[in-house]
Amino acid sequence: MRFPVFLLYFFAALPTFAQESLVLDDAVPSPADSVEVDTLDVTVFTAAPPPAQRPAPTGATGVSAPTVATFDSEIAPGKPENLLGVAPSASAGRASGIELLDRPFLRRGELLEVVPGLIVTQHSGGGKANQYFLRGFNLDHGTDFAIFVDNMPVNNRTHGHGQGYADINFLIPELVEELEYVKGPYFARFGDFSTAGAARFRLYRELPEAIASFSIGSNNFYRGLLADSAQAGNGVATYAFEYNYYDGPWVMPDELNRWNGFVRYVLGHDEDYTSFTVMGFDSSWNATDQVPQRLINNGTIDRLGFVDPTVGGESYRYSASMDFRRTRDSGVTVGSVYAGTYELDLFSNFTLFLNDPVNGDQFNQFDNRWFAGATLDHTFDSLNWFDRDSTLAVGVQTHHDWIQGIGLHQTRNRERVSTVREDDVYEASFAAHGTLEVPWNDWIRTQTGIRGDLYHFDVDSRSNPLNSGQEWDGIVSPKAGIVFGPWNETEFYLNGGFGFHSNDARGVTISVDPVTGAPLEQIPGLVRTRGSEFGVRSQIVPALTSTAALWYIHSDSELVYVGDAGNIEAGGASERYGFEWSNYWRPESWLIIDTELAITEGRFLDTGEEIENAVPVSFSGGITAGDEFGPFASLRARYFSPRPLNGDGSVKSQDSFQLNSRFGYRTRSNLEIALEVINLLDAEDNDIEYFYESRLPGEPLAGIEDRHVHPYEPRQVRLSVTKRW
DSSP states (O other): OOOOHHHHHHHHTHHHHTTTOOBOSOSSOOGGGSSOSSOOOTTTSSOOOOGGGSOOOOSSSSOOOOSSOBOOOOOOOOTTSOOTTTOSSTTOEEEEHHHHHHSOOSSGGGGGGGSTTOEEEOSSOTTSOOEEEETTEEOTTTTTEEEEETTEEOOBSSOSSOTTBOOOTTOOGGGEEEEEEEESSOOTTOOTTOSSEEEEEEEOSSOSSOEEEEEEETTTEEEEEEEEEEEETTEEEEEEEEEEEEOOSSSSOOOEEEEEEEEEEEEEBSSSEEEEEEEEEEEEEEOOOOEEHHHHHTTSSOTTOOSOTTOEEEEEEEEEEEEEEEEETTEEEEEEEEEEEEEEEEEEOSSBTSSOTTTOSOEEEEEEEEEEEEEEEEEEEEEEETTEEEEEEEEEEEEEEEEEEEEEEEEETTEEEEEEEEEEEEEEEEEEEEEEEEEOSSSEEEEEEEEEEEEEEEEEESSOGGGOEEEEEEEEEEEEEEEEEEETTEEEEEEEEEEEEEOOHHHHSOOBOTTTOOBOOOOOSEEEEEEEEEEEEEOOSTTEEEEEEEEEEEESOOOEEETTTTEEEOOOOEEEEEEEEEEEEEEETTEEEEEEEEEEEEEETTTOOBOTTOOSEEEEEEEEEEOSSEEEEEEEEEEEOOOBSSTTSOSBOOOEEEEEEEEEEEOTTSEEEEEEEESTTOOOOEEEEEEEEEBOTTSOTTOEEEEEEEEOOOOEEEEEEEEEO
């Protein structure tokens, strides 16, 4: 299966198309790009603000656009900012790039923990996508939480390791200008995988400063970064190159090698621009998978030890994209076209010698794909609907995956023993959405939206033709929201909507079990979800932003393709509900204190059983202090409670508490020296726990039910030196 050549010609012609049409931002200036800093990036989260909040458009009004690219690099104030009159829900928000870099973090994926209630862990080697938890979902590696970098989706559907697999290791943190997030299926802009929420990393069009950084730390941690922006002709060129190596504290070193590269060229200015971006990363690693607790208890292996010395993997991702924005009297048009290639070659062994007492249970999951897509959005300003100054945002989206040889193979020492399943897959989706925002008076505004999605699944099974086939599926998802206030610096929100997530294409066309040959029932391509939320946002206390939300989510089915087994596991309909409370206090310009509490309950409706690995209680909080120059410090805590590891809740995980710190000094010559201490208290908690059967030689053939754990890394110390100019 080859990547269609016509897309290469189309992509080559994009500079011509960019002159008059284009992009996918959602038609409105974000706060960092506009005169008003006190606005949420409505390109994603809400309809456009009234025209008075927007700078006068250029190009259509006789005002000449600059001949040389110019971009405002002012950083948005982030999570403590006042979003009254702008935010579409209590749980929507954003964090600035500075906030992200001020946080100490062990792994790249932990950047997403800036989303309140989101927990990021790892159950294997450092090169894999992280495991995510939010709103009662064990999101695995991304199912039901959509992630974007600019306008390009990160989640991979019909993935070799798990549906919605979202690996952000290709992201360079210093390039992030801000991270925007929403929760719940209430926003027409977001479709697949967004039932629990969505987040978008918005990258700089022009870096405010050049960056050179070097870090060294415990267990052979090394990282180097060089990044800069410069005028190049009539545009701005930005580049960044990063290298990272890390052994980790494991008895068998991870030997993680990762290269990241980024090149961007932008023409225009904040209101009208066209950007061209190339990103890439390549990595390889060994892995210490989760190991049986019994082996640690009886001293067979160290707590940081391993059983199978040959697990690990390799992965790469390369992409090219074009984004554009056009501002006219009628509104703003934004768009994006992207294409790329991705591969994961992963070796794991979770059950050891349970299924194959001779060769062992090591397996290889292989995913190799080309992907391409496009989005186009337009926001109409100042429409007179119902005698009100309303805003209408409409858009279309499409995404395509050409997956060659996606496979599950039994292996020994990374050598294939047999093939469980191998397929070629083409999957395509097409979507249209619209959102109307109407301010009915000074204290009520509504947002109503609708989204339609159409999916095509085409599976050509190499291992069993009976599992080949083609299917179409479609779904329509209405959305609605109403905002009351503000009264006494307080707003109230009521949101609701229908959403969905797609299932693995191999399950949509499956007929027989790839292992036993027994007949299997096909699963639907798209699964309906729905949710609602009541929330409040208050600024009644000076310098304090406080939000609270009660929410509910229903899913018609928890059916997913299980990449580890090669077949389909059925879970019935489920419901989840909970409460979230967040506070962001900035008593001084140099001091921020934040707390985020999430309480969740979730069960399967048909059996009443608990949802495995759904986290009932989580808390995160921290103190960040420091000015532009001089000393700075950050201390952050994260806690998540025991969670059920089986359906009846008789087996629960341990709880986990981590404390991380970062402190240092910035000179007036823009030299920064920082020391990070991860797991400051050296707590012996677990990053992840599962409960299932495994077997070692000499143990009963039926295996032993046991906890399988991946420990959180012991105390790590990392020193970094960064120069900006």
